[in-house]
Amino acid sequence: MKTLLSIALGVVTAIGGFLDAGTVATAGEAGAKFGLGLVWAILLSTVAIVLLVEMTGRFAAVSKKTYASAIRENFGIKFYLLPLASEVIAESILLTAEIGGMAIAISLITGISWHVLFPVAVLLVFASAWRAPFSWIENGPALLGLVTLSFIAGIVALGGPQRDLLPTLWQPPIQQGGMADYLYLIAATLGATISPYMLYFYSSGAREEGWSTRSLLLNRVTAIVGMGFGCIGSLAIVLLSAMVLRPLNMTANTLGEIGLAMAKAFGPVGAMLFAIALFATCFGAALEVVLAVSYNIAQGFGWEWSEDKKPVEAARFNLVIILFLLVAVLISLLGIDPLQLALFASTVIALFLPISLFPFLVLMNDRQYLGDKINGRLINIAMLCILFIAFVVAIVSLPLEIVSGGG
Amino acid sequence: MPRERDDVFSIRDILDSQLETSDQRKIGRVADIEAEWRGENLYLTSLLVGPQALAKRINGPLHALLRALFRDRFDSAIPMRDVKEFGPTLQLRRKASEYPIGRSDRWIADHLLRWIPGSGHR
Numbered sequence: 001m002k003t004l005l006s007i008a009l010g011v012v013t014a015i016g017g018f019l020d021a022g023t024v025a026t027a028g029e030a031g032a033k034f035g036l037g038l039v040w041a042i043l044l045s046t047v048a049i050v051l052l053v054e055m056t057g058r059f060a061a062v063s064k065k066t067y068a069s070a071i072r073e074n075f076g077i078k079f080y081l082l083p084l085a086s087e088v089i090a091e092s093i094l095l096t097a098e099i100g101g102m103a104i105a106i107s108l109i110t111g112i113s114w115h116v117l118f119p120v121a122v123l124l125v126f127a128s129a130w131r132a133p134f135s136w137i138e139n140g141p142a143l144l145g146l147v148t149l150s151f152i153a154g155i156v157a158l159g160g161p162q163r164d165l166l167p168t169l170w171q172p173p174i175q176q177g178g179m180a181d182y183l184y185l186i187a188a189t190l191g192a193t194i195s196p197y198m199l200y201f202y203s204s205g206a207r208e209e210g211w212s213t214r215s216l217l218l219n220r221v222t223a224i225v226g227m228g229f230g231c232i233g234s235l236a237i238v239l240l241s242a243m244v245l246r247p248l249n250m251t252a253n254t255l256g257e258i259g260l261a262m263a264k265a266f267g268p269v270g271a272m273l274f275a276i277a278l279f280a281t282c283f284g285a286a287l288e289v290v291l292a293v294s295y296n297i298a299q300g301f302g303w304e305w306s307e308d309k310k311p312v313e314a315a316r317f318n319l320v321i322i323l324f325l326l327v328a329v330l331i332s333l334l335g336i337d338p339l340q341l342a343l344f345a346s347t348v349i350a351l352f353l354p355i356s357l358f359p360f361l362v363l364m365n366d367r368q369y370l371g372d373k374i375n376g377r378l379i380n381i382a383m384l385c386i387l388f389i390a391f392v393v394a395i396v397s398l399p400l401e402i403v404s405g406g407g
Numbered sequence: 408m409p410r411e412r413d414d415v416f417s418i419r420d421i422l423d424s425q426l427e428t429s430d431q432r433k434i435g436r437v438a439d440i441e442a443e444w445r446g447e448n449l450y451l452t453s454l455l456v457g458p459q460a461l462a463k464r465i466n467g468p469l470h471a472l473l474r475a476l477f478r479d480r481f482d483s484a485i486p487m488r489d490v491k492e493f494g495p496t497l498q499l500r501r502k503a504s505e506y507p508i509g510r511s512d513r514w515i516a517d518h519l520l521r522w523i524p525g526s527g528h529r
Contacts, residue, residue, distance in 0.1 A: 065495075069425070072436065073423050073424065073425075076422065076423055076464070077438070077461055077464055077465060078464060078465050130523070130525060131525045301435060302425045302426060302433055302434070302435045303433060303434075303435065303512070304432055304434075304512060310526070310527025311520055311523070311527055312512075312516035312520055312521070312526050312527045312528045313512075313527065314512070315511075315512040315513070315514075315516040315519075315520055316511065316512055316515060318520060318526075319519065319520070
């Protein structure tokens with residue numbers, strides 16, 4: 001019974017970890033602009049994140065080490081700075097987008113401008129990261145995030161997808177000059193789902209909960225079922241956008257626009273459900289991002305770290321949390337819309353994926369850490385291919401997107 | 408390749424290793440090591456910690472900059488005899504408060520975090 005409960009909890013957590021401002025933004029815009037033309041990218045990135053989450057859990061459970069500690073110990077300080085820098089740059093943009101997503105969600109409910117609500121959202125994230133125990137952070141927002149499943153009800157209520165949507169699955173409707181946009185969204189989709197912050201967060205979480213080799217089955221089930229469910233949520237947003245926004249020629253330029261589909265299905269209640277789902281996923285992701293970076297730095301430099309300790313007992317770790325949130329506040333002052341910021345952050349993450357994940361693949365093949373639980377060859381090849389695709393698409397599309405002025 | 412022995416260490420086993428004090432506090436990682444010749448033998452004398460020691464391994468100009476900036480204020484050495492146990496983490500014989508680097512958490516807690524409600528500061 002206890003195992004069953006922890007599996008259920010793990011699955012819920014994984015759903016929460018999958019969806020965030022980045023996936024909502026990419027899925028919403030993908031559906032509005034290209035119908036089902038990016039579903040393949042979502043499926044591909046789901047395969048990647050299932051593999052990665054399984055590997056991360058296996059690594060922490062067998063080696064009893066977190067990812068950040070292992071990079072520092074195995075590759076030395078000079079190399080460690082590389083994934084660290086890429087992580088801090090990409091995740092600070094993403095964190096700003098997640099907090100912005102929270103602010104927009106509250107603004108959809110209250111009607112107050114999201115710019116005003118941004119500091120409120122920062123304080124919420126800070127208060128939780130400051131004092132909430134790890135289990136609360138892991139499960140609280142995730143449970144709320146189950147509201148996402150109402151998106152599927154929305155699709156049914158709208159009468160299911162139109163018949164003419166189906167061909168867009170293999171023939172994306174790319175208009176003239178729209179190729180750059182399409183590539184940019186592929187990169188963002190891959191970066192939004194295959195997020196390296198999950199690695200740092202998940203491996204630290206496995207240590208906070210004291211996983212051992214006995215947790216391997218739980219780990220595998222969580223990875224597959226949880227990420228699978230997350231993928232369904234993401235696909236539901238694509239469908240909703242494709243069904244409602246695309247016929248209206250709306251391109252889902254803001255997070256609020258994506259919510260219109262739910263409003264069409266269920267009226268004000270639908271708008272409310274979307275706002276709650278957006279809030280929960282962005283809140284959960286913001287916490288995971290801020291903790292992931294703080295875990296990364298504290299473990300890399302060998303400082304005391306834990307969410308379950310009082311802040312003064314892990315002072316440097318908690319100081320990093322504060323500083324990182326201040327960075328997000330600074331970035332928010334640029335006034336960029338959270339959806340655009342989320343797309344940009346996700347593409348930057350895709351670009352950096354080889355830097356953040358290649359060392360992990362090396363470690364996953366090191367018997368010193370994993371004994372006989374090292375990666376199989378097939379997994380290695382699959383991961384390398386996906387990393388390569390993400391990197392190429394990102395490096396091609398980022399300059400194009402910046403030149404064309406975004407969105 | 409000689410056979411692997413438990414009592415022979417490579418530099419990799421020591422550099423970047425986690426330092427843990429006798430009161431189970433993680434205080435940092437080994438940034439660098441110091442050794443000296445005694446007759447014909449090279450002895451490992453101390454473990455170095457701090458930003459300057461770390462910068463020295465990263466890049467020359469950065470090290471020069473940090474040296475000018477910090478003037479050894481944040482760097483310190485831990486004598487080799489303080490290491491009680493080698494392994495995945497280096498266990499030290501004394502408490503965190505007895506090492507300069509071990510006091511940095513305390514400093515941040517006493518001067519910065521204590522002003523924020525719920526910090527658990529006493």
